[in-house]
Amino acid sequence: MSPIDRLLAAEPFDEAPEFEPAVAECRDVLRRRFPRYAEFLDRRPGEFPALFLPVLKSTPFAMPADVEISVKLTSSGTTGQPSETPLDAENWQRRVQAMRASYQGLDLFGISMHALAFLMDPATTRMAGSLVIDAVLRKMPNVVSITYLAKMGSAGPEFKGAEALASLKYAAAQGPVVLIGYPALMSAIMAGLMQAGQTRLPLPSGSCILTGGGWKSFLPGLPLDQAEFRTKASAFFAVPPTSIRDMFGLSECPAVFVQCREGRYHVPAWARAHAIDPETGRDVPAGDTGILQLTVPLTTCYPLLKILTTDKASVEMGCGCGLRAPYLTPRGRLTAARFETCAMKIGAAVGGQP
Amino acid sequence: MNLFRPATAHELRERFVQLRRAGRDLTSIPLSEVLELLGRLRPLWQPGTEYHDQALALLTSPWSRRAVESALAGLALGMTPELVQAGLTRELGRIDLLDAWEPDPWGVGHVRGYPLGVVAQILAGNVFLGGAIALCQSLLTRNAVLLKLSREDSGFTALFAQSLRAADVKGLATNAVTLASWDSREETLNDVVRSEADGLVVWGGAGAVAAYPAERCKGRVIHYGPRLGIGLVLAGVDLEAVLPGLAWDVALWEQQACSSPRLLLVEAQDDLPARLARGLQRALVDVRNEFVPKNLSLDEKGEVLSVRELAWWSGQAEVFAPADAMDHTVLLARDATGQVPLGSRMVLVQPVANLDAAEAALAPYRAGLQTAVLAAAPARWQGAIDALVRAGVTEVAAPGAAAARFLGLPHEGDFALRRLIRLIGVDLGAGPLACPGRELKATALALKPAAE
Numbered sequence: 001m002s003p004i005d006r007l008l009a010a011e012p013f014d015e016a017p018e019f020e021p022a023v024a025e026c027r028d029v030l031r032r033r034f035p036r037y038a039e040f041l042d043r044r045p046g047e048f049p050a051l052f053l054p055v056l057k058s059t060p061f062a063m064p065a066d067v068e069i070s071v072k073l074t075s076s077g078t079t080g081q082p083s084e085t086p087l088d089a090e091n092w093q094r095r096v097q098a099m100r101a102s103y104q105g106l107d108l109f110g111i112s113m114h115a116l117a118f119l120m121d122p123a124t125t126r127m128a129g130s131l132v133i134d135a136v137l138r139k140m141p142n143v144v145s146i147t148y149l150a151k152m153g154s155a156g157p158e159f160k161g162a163e164a165l166a167s168l169k170y171a172a173a174q175g176p177v178v179l180i181g182y183p184a185l186m187s188a189i190m191a192g193l194m195q196a197g198q199t200r201l202p203l204p205s206g207s208c209i210l211t212g213g214g215w216k217s218f219l220p221g222l223p224l225d226q227a228e229f230r231t232k233a234s235a236f237f238a239v240p241p242t243s244i245r246d247m248f249g250l251s252e253c254p255a256v257f258v259q260c261r262e263g264r265y266h267v268p269a270w271a272r273a274h275a276i277d278p279e280t281g282r283d284v285p286a287g288d289t290g291i292l293q294l295t296v297p298l299t300t301c302y303p304l305l306k307i308l309t310t311d312k313a314s315v316e317m318g319c320g321c322g323l324r325a326p327y328l329t330p331r332g333r334l335t336a337a338r339f340e341t342c343a344m345k346i347g348a349a350v351g352g353q354p
Numbered sequence: 355m356n357l358f359r360p361a362t363a364h365e366l367r368e369r370f371v372q373l374r375r376a377g378r379d380l381t382s383i384p385l386s387e388v389l390e391l392l393g394r395l396r397p398l399w400q401p402g403t404e405y406h407d408q409a410l411a412l413l414t415s416p417w418s419r420r421a422v423e424s425a426l427a428g429l430a431l432g433m434t435p436e437l438v439q440a441g442l443t444r445e446l447g448r449i450d451l452l453d454a455w456e457p458d459p460w461g462v463g464h465v466r467g468y469p470l471g472v473v474a475q476i477l478a479g480n481v482f483l484g485g486a487i488a489l490c491q492s493l494l495t496r497n498a499v500l501l502k503l504s505r506e507d508s509g510f511t512a513l514f515a516q517s518l519r520a521a522d523v524k525g526l527a528t529n530a531v532t533l534a535s536w537d538s539r540e541e542t543l544n545d546v547v548r549s550e551a552d553g554l555v556v557w558g559g560a561g562a563v564a565a566y567p568a569e570r571c572k573g574r575v576i577h578y579g580p581r582l583g584i585g586l587v588l589a590g591v592d593l594e595a596v597l598p599g600l601a602w603d604v605a606l607w608e609q610q611a612c613s614s615p616r617l618l619l620v621e622a623q624d625d626l627p628a629r630l631a632r633g634l635q636r637a638l639v640d641v642r643n644e645f646v647p648k649n650l651s652l653d654e655k656g657e658v659l660s661v662r663e664l665a666w667w668s669g670q671a672e673v674f675a676p677a678d679a680m681d682h683t684v685l686l687a688r689d690a691t692g693q694v695p696l697g698s699r700m701v702l703v704q705p706v707a708n709l710d711a712a713e714a715a716l717a718p719y720r721a722g723l724q725t726a727v728l729a730a731a732p733a734r735w736q737g738a739i740d741a742l743v744r745a746g747v748t749e750v751a752a753p754g755a756a757a758a759r760f761l762g763l764p765h766e767g768d769f770a771l772r773r774l775i776r777l778i779g780v781d782l783g784a785g786p787l788a789c790p791g792r793e794l795k796a797t798a799l800a801l802k803p804a805a806e
């Protein structure tokens with residue numbers, strides 16, 4: 001068993017001694033496969049630099065001959081041009097396994113349930129959220145069925161509230177359900193029913209809600225507050241607040257950060273999360289907001305080992321849920337255009353930053 | 355001075371009615387009284403005064419103390435009666451243009467300047483002096499003014515207006531000035547401005563400019579922005595002598611002023627572009643002592659990091675920057691990139707073969723050009739200016755002086771004060787096309803300035 005596979009087999013939220021050997025293995029493979037990445041690693045001797053994600057969008061790496069791509073994941077592109085993550089079969093399986101292990105480590109999907117996916121049907125999209133969740137759900141023994149309530153059409157996302165509601169009612173009549181996907185779409189269902197005078201739609205006991213992405217910009221003009229959503233959804237669907245969890249992730253990162261019952265996004269054993277001051281490259285004090293840097297030694301077919309994201313976050317230890325793993329708190333995205341002044345706007349007018 | 359926050363279009367329209375009335379009163383005030391008012395205002399802005407201290411407290415977070423002190427000193431200097439008179443004479447052609455009819459040598463044709471009426475100034479938040487300058491310009495041209503503050507306004511415009519009120523012991527101008535604020539997305543209010551203002555001066559970004567297109571506005575529309583500050587450095591220049599000035603121009607307004615250089619075109623001879631990039635990096639380190647860099651936000655740091663990293667990864671530019679700080683970055687482009695980074699003392703150095711190539715390199719930015727800092731040997735200035743003007747530049751400054759003047763020089767191709775008045779002619783008639791046998795001497799005499 002390779003160090004990477006040993007790491008994946010570790011307890012999901014405990015300290016894993018396999019982490020550093022896995023990093024070394026991953027780095028060695030990437031060095032060999034991506035000479036430009038090796039040059040980047042050697043740029044400043046003694047340092048292990050993180051790849052800043054905007055780089056991947058503008059200058060993607062050429063794929064080496066020994067990598068056979070089986071899937072290309074895309075980001076949602078809600079904050080600009082979508083990025084693309086190519087994966088071979090082995091790395092794809094690791095990603096699915098990692099997410100499945102995170103779910104299991106948090107005791108999710110402990111009983112049989114029907115999945116109602118408020119996600120684009122994976123047959124119609126390459127968005128990472130849809131593809132990875134679909135693959136994970138299919139591997140979860142307690143997931144009896146999966147129904148997709150949205151799809152990517154030729155003109156963009158398509159979501160039909162009435163059809164989704166009918167599917168939801170049908171599934172709920174069979175037993176516990178898991179609503180999984182974009183909170184904006186779930187909100188749309190609740191809003192539609194409330195407008196029609198229905199204030200509740202209790203789901204069978206044991207049901208749960210797993211949200212992911214789209215808190216700010218999934219639907220134009222419909223910003224969502226996570227705490228408010230949790231309160232509303234809990235009352236509307238009669239699901240305890242502790243059974244409403246959010247997932248934080250990005251298409252470039254094989255680790256997904258799933259909320260514990262206390263609402264904290266714990267960092268699994270195969271990841272290291274740091275909140276970084278990009279000026280110094282060092283961690284900001286615990287609890288302070290920095291740029292989220294992730295080291296995840298699970299991808300050997302593309303240089304995603306250590307990435308500096310465009311997300312702001314804080315990282316802390318000591319959650320009341322009992323897990324020993326640190327947890328991160330997302331604090332929004334970096335925004336590029338700071339002031340709409342005459343000297344700033346020209347940047348956009350003439351083509352933006354390099 | 356209270357900030358006017360109109361809730362309805364009616365309220366705003368009413369304010370225009372009041373301003374129009376006050377503007378008529380302002381028209382009859384002689385220049386001497388306006389100069390007197392500025393003369394009383396000037397001492398209020400000397401170092402150590404209450405207003406000066408308040409302004410320092412307001413402004414030294416976004417700007418360095420040195421920049422704020424210099425700007426306030428420049429503002430006070432600009433209110434010196436002698437300088438105002440010299441500036442007015444230069445901008446308007448004659449100092450009494452708004453006060454008296456000037457006859458031609460035959461006493462037949464007469465010319466005089468009239469204010470536009472009520473001028474709305476849509477202010478930007480990039481440089482804090484904008485509102486104060488707009489106020490002074492309105493006074494000098496005897497226009498009533500509605501200043502719509504930017505949402506990023508520092509508070510300085512209100513402070514300056516307050517000082518004007520304190521100095522306006524005769525109550526000449528107070529009623530002719532309104533400081534207003536509303537959400538720029540409030541189209542019903544914007545529409546009132548478009549339909550009521552006799553003059554509209556729009557400062558700022560593309561959004562502000564697009565909101566007030568000339569064809570939808572009743573009055574004269576003057577757009578200032580958005581702009582890209584550039585520089586041109588030519589072979590033969592004494593590089594070491596100009597580097598401190600270039601760094602000064604980059605740092606003074608943190609590249610938020612229209613004139614702040616962000617793109618430097620450098621003649622590619624004797625390794626000049628690389629020498630300049632290295633030297634400018636050093637000069638930007640030194641200028642930290644004059645203009646202490648502000649603390650960058652996480653967003654700004656992210657932006658600087660992306661510029662530096664993308665330059666390295668794309669191979670489009672070599673990065674000259676301190677490894678442990680993000681307060682400035684010099685990028686030496688390997689080819690024409692067509693992309694200029696934003697703010698945070700980031701400068702793109704682009705090599706060009708000669709003046710013709712510089713002119714061509716500026717073509718994509720033509721609509722955004724205004725000020726060029728020119729670093730060249732004296733003998734090359736005229737040729738360089740000609741090339742810059744052909745490219746679309748309207749102001750040329752020596753290194754270290756990109757944002758030094760605001761009165762007495764044209765702004766964007768014309769004198770700003772002249773744009774705020776209308777030249778009116780009175781023709782008593784002479785020559786073969788005039789009806790003969792008329793007696794108009796008495797009228798000519800009546801139009802003659804009283805002093806004559």
